[in-house]
Amino acid sequence: MTSPSPSPSPDFALAVHVDYPAWVADVVAWETRYRTDEERMRLAIALSRENVERGTGGPFGAAIFERDSGRLVAVGMNSVVRLHNCTLHGEMVAFMMAQRRLGSFTLNAPHLPAHELVTSCEPCAMCLGATLWSGVRRLVFGATREDAAKLEFDEGPVFPESYRYLEARGIEIVRGMLHEEAAAVLERYRALNGAIYNG
Amino acid sequence: MTSPSPSPSPDFALAVHVDYPAWVADVVAWETRYRTDEERMRLAIALSRENVERGTGGPFGAAIFERDSGRLVAVGMNSVVRLHNCTLHGEMVAFMMAQRRLGSFTLNAPHLPAHELVTSCEPCAMCLGATLWSGVRRLVFGATREDAAKLEFDEGPVFPESYRYLEARGIEIVRGMLHEEAAAVLERYRALNGAIYNG
Numbered sequence: 213m214t215s216p217s218p219s220p221s222p223d224f225a226l227a228v229h230v231d232y233p234a235w236v237a238d239v240v241a242w243e244t245r246y247r248t249d250e251e252r253m254r255l256a257i258a259l260s261r262e263n264v265e266r267g268t269g270g271p272f273g274a275a276i277f278e279r280d281s282g283r284l285v286a287v288g289m290n291s292v293v294r295l296h297n298c299t300l301h302g303e304m305v306a307f308m309m310a311q312r313r314l315g316s317f318t319l320n321a322p323h324l325p326a327h328e329l330v331t332s333c334e335p336c337a338m339c340l341g342a343t344l345w346s347g348v349r350r351l352v353f354g355a356t357r358e359d360a361a362k363l364e365f366d367e368g369p370v371f372p373e374s375y376r377y378l379e380a381r382g383i384e385i386v387r388g389m390l391h392e393e394a395a396a397v398l399e400r401y402r403a404l405n406g407a408i409y410n411g
Numbered sequence: 412m413t414s415p416s417p418s419p420s421p422d423f424a425l426a427v428h429v430d431y432p433a434w435v436a437d438v439v440a441w442e443t444r445y446r447t448d449e450e451r452m453r454l455a456i457a458l459s460r461e462n463v464e465r466g467t468g469g470p471f472g473a474a475i476f477e478r479d480s481g482r483l484v485a486v487g488m489n490s491v492v493r494l495h496n497c498t499l500h501g502e503m504v505a506f507m508m509a510q511r512r513l514g515s516f517t518l519n520a521p522h523l524p525a526h527e528l529v530t531s532c533e534p535c536a537m538c539l540g541a542t543l544w545s546g547v548r549r550l551v552f553g554a555t556r557e558d559a560a561k562l563e564f565d566e567g568p569v570f571p572e573s574y575r576y577l578e579a580r581g582i583e584i585v586r587g588m589l590h591e592e593a594a595a596v597l598e599r600y601r602a603l604n605g606a607i608y609n610g
Contacts, residue, residue: 226485228507230427286425296516297507298544299498308427308496317495317608338544341537341567345497345609368540369569369576377568409516410544 230295230308233268236287246282252330253354253389255287259302260332260397263289264406270365271401272302274331276310276319279350285319285327286310292409303331303339307346320347328352332394333360334387337368344378351378352386354394363402366410429494429507432467435486445481451529452553452588454486458501459531459596462488463605469564470600471501473530475509475518478549484518484526485509491608502530502538506545519546527551531593532559533586536567543577550577551585553593562601565609 239262246252252275259273270290277284288306292298306329311317319327328350329343334357343351357367375385438461445451451474458472469489476483487505491497505528510516518526527549528542533556542550556566574584 226431226508226512228429228511230429232425292516292544296514297510298516298546299503299507299541304498308498309425311496312427313425315495317491317497336540336544337573338537338540341535341540342498344565344567345491345535345537347497366543368543369573371568371570371572373570374536374568 228297230291230297230300230305232287232309233263233266233289233291233294235262235266235268236289240284240287242284244284246277246284249330249352249386249389252277252282253332253352253394255284256330256332257354257390257394257397259287259289260394261400263302264397264401264404269294270406270409271397272331272333274302274306274329276306276348277328277330279326279328281325286313293407298409299338301336301339303329303335304342306331307342311346318345318347320349326350330389332397334367335370336366337370337374340370340374340378343383344381349382350384350386352389354388354390355398356388356391356395359395359398363398363406364408364410427496429490429496429499429504431486431508432462432465432488432490432493434461434465434467435488439483439486441483443483445476445483448529448551448585448588451476451481451527452531452551452593454483455529455531456553456589456593456596458486458488459593460599462501463596463600463603468493469501469605469608470596471530471532473501473505473528475505475547476527476529478525478527480524485512492606497608498537500535500538502528502534503541505530506541510545517544517546519548525549529588531596533566534569535565536569536573539569539573539577542582543580548581549583549585551588553587553589554597555587555590555594558594558597562597563607563609
């Protein structure tokens with residue numbers, strides 16, 4: 213009788229709701245065209261930093277752009293603790309929101325322009341898998357697995373051949389974009405003793 | 412002007428809502444105790460089959476149980492096409508719903524009993540990564556990567572060392588449970604010319 217068990221018959225209205233923290237409306241310039249990799253990465257890093265400073269999650273931010281026009285489609289920020297959901301890494305939130313906005317389960321649909329994911333830190337195993345399913349044609353990241361590991365964030369089973377698997381399916385990978393700025397947010401999170409939420 | 416672009420300024424109420432198809436209320440016996448691996452896998456396979464027969468998604472079902480008591484915590488079914496969201500594989504829906512129900516981003520929280528994932532088919536790279544973050548202590552699957560590949564479902568960058576990575580972190584892996592019954596649902600989906608929704 214001491215272990216908290218789920219109620220015997222769950223509410224069939226059980227549903228998961230994923231939203232943005234309120235600060236997104238203040239921080240994100242939706243109408244800007246993000247022309248360069250650096251401009252795009254600065255947005256991803258700003259999202260990671262705001263998430264830390266506002267106390268809404270881990271030090272990870274991401275954004276989906278139209279690759280050629282630089283139009284911003286969706287942003288994401290780590291929301292694992294805020295929404296009690298282990299799947300809500302920054303990249304996953306960005307994929308979900310982009311697909312919700314475009315009404316398509318793939319960003320590689322024939323009627324859509326090419327899309328890319330720009331993320332402040334190297335994707336974990338889950339997010340790298342989702343990158344393949346998302347339909348983005350390009351992945352750009354800033355901080356690395358090794359930077360995340362300094363905080364004891366586990367990135368899961370990702371190997372050199374994992375990246376080769378994506379590349380063989382036409383996804384371009386760009387590593388270490390604005391690495392120092394991106395890694396500084398991880399260090400800031402560590403200095404604040406932020407929660408480490410591996411399973 | 413011909414490419415459908417996102418509106419310049421998205422609704423900040425943009426949110427993703429994940430729910431079950433209506434048939435779950437009719438099909439799932441929530442109060443049953445699922446004592447054996449076979450009983451648990453039969454539920455996962457039934458979910459995969461219903462998802463195909465009712466036309467609500469791909470041939471993949473999953474469930475989260477308390478490992479020792481057999482209490483059912485949450486179910487999941489592939490919802491990629493139904494909800495326009497590449498991340499909503501059956502396992503991901505099950506993790507999200509279980510964590511929503513328990514109000515915890517990990518099923519391995521100190522106050523919780525041990526949990527396990529039972530899934531009708533071998534997890535893809537995304538779902539295997541999420542298995543690590545979910546906090547389940549055991550993973551049981553039925554059909555295999557090779558069965559899924561016959562339908563041209565790509566399982567992504569999963570390697571033998573991916574499983575060793577999970578096992579090294581204390582997750583027990585059980586393969587091929589009720590393999591023939593599980594694979595039969597994949598074959599049924601193929602016979603119906605069901606959508607294949609890789610990115």
